[in-house]
Amino acid sequence: MAGPPPKPWPTGEAIQLEPLVRRVLAPNPSPYTYTGTQSYIVGIGDGCAVIDPGPDEEDHLLALDAAIGEEHVCAIMCTHTHRDHSPAAKSLAQRTGAPIVGCAPLVLDDSGPRADASFDRTYEPDRVMEDGEAMTGPGWTLRAIATPGHVSNHLCFALDETGAVFTGDHVMGWSTSVVVPPDGDMADYMTSLEKLYGREEDRIYYPAHGEAIEKPRQLVRGMIGHRRQRENQILRHLSEAPHEAADFVPKMYKGLDERLHGAARMSVTAHLIDLERRGLVTRAGDEWRAN
Incomplete structure (x- = not known):
């Protein structure tokens, strides 16, 4: 950003x-x-x-x-x-x-x-x-x-x-x-x-x-790769311990303006919901775990 x-x-x-x-x-x-x-x-x-x-x-x-x-x-x-x-x-x-x-x-x-x-x-x-x-x-x-x-x-x-x-x-x-x-x-x-x-x-x-x-296609290709990288980061952190969505932000978005932490948490949540639908993670209350 x-x-x-x-x-x-x-x-x-x-x-x-x-x-x-x-x-x-x-x-x-x-x-x-x-x-x-x-x-x-x-x-x-x-x-x-x-x-x-x-x-x-x-x-x-x-x-x-x-x-x-x-x-x-x-x-x-x-x-x-x-x-x-x-x-x-x-x-x-x-x-x-x-x-x-x-x-x-x-x-x-x-x-x-x-x-x-x-x-x-x-x-x-x-x-x-x-x-x-x-x-x-x-x-x-x-x-x-x-x-x-x-x-x-x-x-x-x-x-x-x-x-x-x-x-x-x-x-x-x-x-x-x-x-x-x-x-x-x-x-x-x-x-x-x-x-x-x-x-x-x-x-x-x-x-x-x-x-x-x-160079639109080059940028879009990079954006797709970036989102896949975020997904892999989430799975790696969950393989180590359960997390709440907010826990990912300081680990994945180092140096991000604090005013944007809420937005980052929402994007992480969107990734988690997608991973849940695909059977890769499970949630219990606010906590997420790897399957």
């Missing part, structure tokens, strides 16, 4: 990344969002789409207004419904009249401890895109790639014309994704990584956090 680059960051500026793609950084940096959420504008001239409009903050909405200018907004597209990605969709739709399309709304079981504190429950899409479905505009086609794992409703969007993929939080340019049960699922996450790795046509990834990824 890399630290953020030195300031100043280009917050609020429209950065042209390639002829069809502009990026606008939201003013919401944090240990979980790096320098902030990156909204993308696809298309230029006759009509555009806005991907991951970000937090519902007036400064960011004004920056998006300035970047869009007089262009017609054909669609507001969300990769998933974490609160740093989708809340501005409603305000931007009111400003532009554009439909909200993309991921499904995420409704979690309300029994037991709340697990949806980070979710945008105001998200109401006009159209939910299924795997392989396309949204089109003047000179561009954005195709949905279902990539559950980080959360169950996560989509990436492939720009057919250029080989670019907007990867949301599934693949980021600064860190691996956090997988938080019960909605986050490590087996699904790994399957989604394998799915992206199999897409040889993809040229570049534009993540919601961090820099563009110019």
Whole structure:
């Protein structure tokens, strides 16, 4: 996990990344969002789409207004419904009249401890895109790639014309994704990584956090290997003694910012649940043991 680059960051500026793609950084940096959420504008001239409009903050909405200018907004597209990605969709739709399309709304079981504190429950899409479905505009086609794992409703969007993929939080340019049960699922996450790795046509990834990824398949291969390494670490520690999920964090995430220890514990828990389903570990209360 890399630290953020030195300031100043280009917050609020429209950065042209390639002829069809502009990026606008939201003013919401944090240990979980790096320098902030990156909204993308696809298309230029006759009509555009806005991907991951970000937090519902007036400064960011004004920056998006300035970047869009007089262009017609054909669609507001969300990769998933974490609160740093989708809340501005409603305000931007009111400003532009554009439909909200993309991921499904995420409704979690309300029994037991709340697990949806980070979710945008105001998200109401006009159209939910299924795997392989396309949204089109003047000179561009954005195709949905279902990539559950980080959360169950996560989509990436492939720009057919250029080989670019907007990867949301599934693949980021600064860190691996956090997988938080019960909605986050490590087996699904790994399957989604394998799915992206199999897409040889993809040229570049534009993540919601961090820099563009110019060797996407190489990075994804490394991410798969990293997760397998974490899995092996867990099994090795359990072969020595039973552990609770929190016990793994200081052993496996040395030097990690303490503010991220909770996220690391959740990802370890997601690994443990996956290993349990595969019959490799067993739990009794909060304690986990190797089989």
